[in-house]
Amino acid sequence: MGQALKKFTVGVLCAGGLLWASGPLGCASPSSVTGFDEPDPQARFRAIRESAREGDREDVDELIESLASDDPAERMLAIRSLERLTGETMGFDHAASPESRRQAVERWAEWYRSSGMKR
Helix, strand or coil, X not given: CCHHHXXXXXXXXXXXXXXXXXXXXXXXXXXXXXXCCCCCHHHHHHHHHHHHHHCCHHHHHXXXXXXXXXXXXXXXXXXXXXXXXXXXXXXXXXXXCHXXXXXXXXXXXXXXXXXXXXX
């Protein structure tokens, strides 16, 4: 196979997320990226779901920050994860008015500060 065709094939495989590992090519499947600070909403959603699934209370501060997201889906996932981890919602409603959400986020922040859960 010619060198140009090899490069094209690897590029197509990489862009399609079909490579099995990042290896020396530096290509990772987009569906494997996870993180609260990622620009891709799906990566943030995965991070939120993983925290709840794993019972990771160390991520509570990140989940509280996610309550302030502009994305209602992210807010909904975050409050459900917090509820699963803590048993509380602090009256947060992902679809409430911005002012109502802001007040609930303040209650979460105060709870977090007083709970001694800081990292």
